Amino acid sequence: MTPIEQNTVVTAKADERIKQVGFLTHMMRRPELGAVAGLVLVVAFFFLTADRSMFSLSGVMTIMAPASQLGILAIAASLLMIGGEFDLSIGSMVAFSGLIFGAALTNFGQPLWISIIITMLLAAAMGAVNGQIVIRTRLPSFIVTLAFLFILRGLTLVGLKWATGGSTQLRGIEEVVGDGPLKGAFSGVAFQPLFNWLAQHDLIEKFDNGVPKVTGVPVSVLWFIGIAVVATWVLLRTRTGNWIFAVGGDPNAARNSGVPVDRVKTGLFALTACAAALVAIITVLDAGSTDARRGFQKEFEAIIAAVIGGSLLTGGYGSAIGAFFGAIIFGLVSIGLTYTQFDSDWFQVFLGSMLLLAVLFNNFIRRKVTGER
Amino acid sequence: MTPIEQNTVVTAKADERIKQVGFLTHMMRRPELGAVAGLVLVVAFFFLTADRSMFSLSGVMTIMAPASQLGILAIAASLLMIGGEFDLSIGSMVAFSGLIFGAALTNFGQPLWISIIITMLLAAAMGAVNGQIVIRTRLPSFIVTLAFLFILRGLTLVGLKWATGGSTQLRGIEEVVGDGPLKGAFSGVAFQPLFNWLAQHDLIEKFDNGVPKVTGVPVSVLWFIGIAVVATWVLLRTRTGNWIFAVGGDPNAARNSGVPVDRVKTGLFALTACAAALVAIITVLDAGSTDARRGFQKEFEAIIAAVIGGSLLTGGYGSAIGAFFGAIIFGLVSIGLTYTQFDSDWFQVFLGSMLLLAVLFNNFIRRKVTGER
Amino acid sequence: QVAVAKDIKIIAVTHGQANDPFWSVVKNGVTAGAKDAGVQVDYRAPETFDMVAMSQLIDAAVNQKPDGLIVSIPDSSALGPSIKKAVAAGIPVISINSGSDVSKELGALLHVGQDEYGAGKAAGEKLKEMGGKTGICINQEVGNVSLDLRCKGFADGFGGEVKVLPVSNDPADVRAKVKAALSSNTAIDTVMALGASTAGEPALDAVKDAGLVGKVNVATFDLSAGFLKAVAAGEAAFAIDQQQFLQGYLPVVFLANDAKYGLIPGGNVPSGPNLITKDKAAQVVDLSAKGIR
Amino acid sequence: MADNKVETTTPVIEVKNIVKHYGSVIALSGVSMQVSSGEVLCLLGDNGAGKSTLIKTLSGVVRPSGGDFLVNGKPVAFSSPRDALDAGIATVYQDLAMIPLMSVTRNFFMGREPRRGIRPFRYVDFKHCNAVTREEMQKIGIDIRDPNQAVGTLSGGERQCVAIARAVYFGAKVLILDEPTSALGVAQTSMVLKYIHQVQQKGLGVIFITHNVRHAYAVGSRFTILNRGKTLGTFAKGEINIDELQNLMAGGKELQTLSNELGGTI
Amino acid sequence: MADNKVETTTPVIEVKNIVKHYGSVIALSGVSMQVSSGEVLCLLGDNGAGKSTLIKTLSGVVRPSGGDFLVNGKPVAFSSPRDALDAGIATVYQDLAMIPLMSVTRNFFMGREPRRGIRPFRYVDFKHCNAVTREEMQKIGIDIRDPNQAVGTLSGGERQCVAIARAVYFGAKVLILDEPTSALGVAQTSMVLKYIHQVQQKGLGVIFITHNVRHAYAVGSRFTILNRGKTLGTFAKGEINIDELQNLMAGGKELQTLSNELGGTI
């Protein structure tokens, strides 16, 4: 969604200098609905070429799990991009937070809730450091966070070797965590009873032993949706949202209007780091382990998703919903090929072409609908 | 160097509204001399921590070889960045051009000069396609060239498997090329007689068998220096240079002033692709082989070098000389660590910290010298 | 001509990054060898699978005149000249892991390791023996020649239909892709992963998700504690151990002895393959968790 | 309300019923006007009347959604500002066509850099360009400190002067000026008005947009008035006096009370 | 040349010998001025004289390189425009503090968004804000099509009106206006001048920058003239007539000939 709201208050007298537009045109003006067009294209493509199992309930869940993890990062990245900055250290932050979380649980034997708090606080602090360096030095965030990409990735390796005594994989997290409602909030699936009930009534597919093929909605998907909703609300309906658009659109103008630019940017960096930490916690609890390569190039994918979703790299424009659909498109394209008959050597050609097509189509539709230019 | 020249014509009457500044301040105003400050810092660091052999003639050549290959890409990338666009497909273009070049030589049995021309033309065409898509669709170049990152990398894989009958490595190029002056222009070392003479007169180190340790200057270094000089001249002293700054600074304003924005941008994309092809030719001839991972993440490193060298990611500002020093800093830091006693687990921490320090120092010096703000 | 041990400096240059699970074990071997032999060793590798960068690292190593050089040779064309330069400079060279075929030719003293193709072939044959007909090979780094060779060896040994599944380093992505492959092609009965923790463990999860435990054989290159537990529990078929710890450890000791006393073994040392199946898995888990196996 | 003056020559620029939509916004809904050699056409109108949009269609920056556009009697369709420049139409835009990070000289010669030397070694003699820039700026009354200063660091008025000096220096058949004097000081304004007068004497056509009725009346030969995207009418200088003009410019709004309160000095 | 009017109250804003350097550029080399409640101080001067730089130091955008700055008699050092806003100094900048991609409403309320609801669910009622914006713009004579239109698509004058309406709406102790009327049409200009008058009546201090001597004379109580970074002098309204002021504004340049040529209408 954009800072330019579309749902205008109905004004008393219509202005003769405004053409009437239809409801559809009105809706399509929203940049995130352009991303929906891209999604539709991609889905249509797979509908024609892929195995039917891709569109079964379990196929959809299979795609949503990685897409939601990417999406959490992408939404945070797009907020930061709207605010005019980049964070290239997201991927490394996932690995680093994973290490902190894993070490807190195993090496230091902390309970889950303390470990989560420690991880989040540390991530927020690192993000704030990133932000403060960018603000104080006025260096581009690209180069500052790039340095942190390397530094955090390196620290993760060193830390893992220290924590495990020589391995690059930290294990045994499942054993120390045990089960509990808090764990359930970060890993596994939700709505299990519902899915069981559906399976019993043959409303969804099940295995021969009666267990439903899909036992529930992965919690990461719920987080993903929740974060998309909250981020959208913040962007469009709150003062903070207004400030985010402003600092990205023109930091000087924003500062001159009394917006605390530095505070907003630092907050966004901290938020992005926290999103990375959340993804780290989810994946570590799901996989029961963490390793030195976690989150590799995720910063890249997150930015891709945000850009597919219509965010401008130069700041000041974009939406959380766009990033939401961007992440789904990216997940769909990268997993989808597996369901088709194409030779896997062509994977990257395919991925690239689909991304390009999705964005072109999105752009084409938007231009068609909003008129010339 | 910046569009704002520093070597002012001496005006008849001095203006009372200008403070007098010293020569040093005057020099340091140039952004590329800020990059030199970063280089000095990094060299000083290694001087204190690294093995002395790093600063021997052969040590310097060892660093310059990779730095020059990166540097050729970085200079092209920085011209493109000044022109307001990105090219993320540089690295994949290196691999793709390597494949074309290798296949032309081996599979099609073309002579070297034809292979070089084919490679260059094809690269330029691909670059122009990139550029045209960006211009026609008005999509950000980030997303368009990202698609080409995947597509070209994928095509390289497919092509290599086709050319070799199943392997991802194409070998035997040395055999079909043979020797000749043209090969000498793209691979090996130059000034060999001079270095032999120097070795005979014990002016440079030699092995026990009398062969000089350094047999010459790698030709890639000569290309690197040559390209830096030409690019600097073009940027600062020609109409084309003026247009590059203009299209990056404000494409609308440039268009309104009659600058052919689309032509300039397309040219820059083609140029960047040609730089990638040049690096491909140099590395393929040097290594005698090419594989599917050539040039992996080089686009990233090239942008890093350009940014260290003071180019703005938002376009309109930067210099070729800055990218020149940026590439040397990056090469120095990444090879330099092997001359020190640090454990390689710390490599990334070290790389990140050094990058950050170099840019911070560069920035600090520049701000100190140019006065407040 | 007995040298003082602590002045002996050996440099290892490989194509595997320090954070790659396989190569981190090699590095641990190198470190242990250095400690045992009382010499100083540096381990270096390019940041990605990059032959040009690797040859430059070898050049940089030669420039420091070490008492011994350990290299892996995944591309003899690209690395050959640099290795020859080292030999010409009088530096003893031992090759490890890949390049057993060209090792002698380039002037290396000997080769420690087992080539990737051979290991893949052995695994393929074993899985064929276990009744596999249709397989997938999960490659987390397509274009990395040594991983491509593993897949190729597997395909050749396996004989049946084999499809390569390119994945990333992200467990969620691997898991989803394997699950997608299993559900779109129900004929698949064999899954070969090229790395235990990055590809093997998520592949196991995917097989569990798809409810195919026991129906699909999962095997992996290299070891990880998690995967070994699954092997011990009978959920996975086996893991192929190249005993890469030795690929790091032995050359250091050999080169140290060469420098000290001029002693060196007369031939190549095969370090693997060693198939870890259900019976052996339990013993190896702890060592794997410490980065030794 | 109609244009009573019958033209003997074909006008240099003539537009008929030009329409321009931006998405759902209608910026121009049928505007006609013409300008001949040797005359100064003042384009007047309230804020948002569509003056800038109209001249942007004339200079090739935006393409009209409908209507006819004739240059020297022949219909044209510019696809870029370069086409307009080539057709002899030079424009000073309200939102200046300047690149803030670049030096005054480089902006001054943007798009028309003089070159020396032989191909492929042709270069731009920036020393010479600096001298020209300094001189031309001096002519318009601005003593710039340093032609290498970035345009972004100039004051609003100085920047406007660079744009005007540039358009004048490179000459043209038609000169379009969109509110050129609004940011200028008294001295610079006089200079610009004098320039317009000179340019007109030389036989060029000038389109001059301003909100200052005195400036318009001082140099204009005819006055075309826009209101909410439509032409209200065109008047020759003799047909209208300054107060009537003032009233029309405000779009017929009731100004008397206001003006009186402040002593009629606006 | 000296300020003869003895102030009985402490001035709201007083600066003494303010100096500002940008690198080697000296923008202000010792400027003094003051403004009290209930008066309109006109800041006049040639292009590049340093007027905008001076008011940027007053509003916390740039930090002065030297000199004293007193608010209500107490020395202050603003580190950001927010400090100045908090101290009751509202500014309309010449290079507008607007974000082109954002809507008129969002720009209007920027930095001072009214919030509803309870923590942490406080939100901005943009419907209400839209209505306020439309109304305030109407007051200044601009009938905006849609408060959700991006500011970047407004005409130059419309944009200026948003900035002025915003500053006036949020009120302050001192209102600084940097060439507010330069892009405005006749009707809008009258509105703004009337506003300035009203604001002054309410007892606020106003600093008003303009190049139009008539506008200045219509509302100003005192006139401070800058030239090349220095104060040339301050005059109360009674001490100087409109022609003398005009001459001083041009920095003493010889205007007579020019002006006469064009009929003295500038």
Ligand SMILES: Nc1ncnc2c1ncn2[C@@H]1O[C@H](COP(=O)(O)OP(=O)(O)OP(=O)(O)O)[C@@H](O)[C@H]1O
């Ligand atoms: N790109 C655009 N998108 C949407 N609306 C636009 C765009 N450009 C201009 N407009 C609208 O068109 C109308 C005419 O604008 P224009 O700039 O031509 O006015 P103007 O007569 O030059 O006014 P001013 O005297 O204030 O400069 C304005 O109401 C403006 O809001």
Ligand SMILES: Nc1ncnc2c1ncn2[C@@H]1O[C@H](COP(=O)(O)OP(=O)(O)OP(=O)(O)O)[C@@H](O)[C@H]1O
């Ligand atoms: N950031 C900057 N860097 C360098 N010089 C600057 C900068 N900002 C302003 N200047 C210079 O300082 C001088 C004063 O500029 P200022 O904008 O204050 O003038 P002004 O009086 O507002 O002029 P105008 O009436 O044209 O708006 C100008 O000559 C300008 O070139």
Ligand SMILES: [Mg+2]
């Ligand atoms: Mg206008």
Ligand SMILES: [Mg+2]
């Ligand atoms: Mg000003």
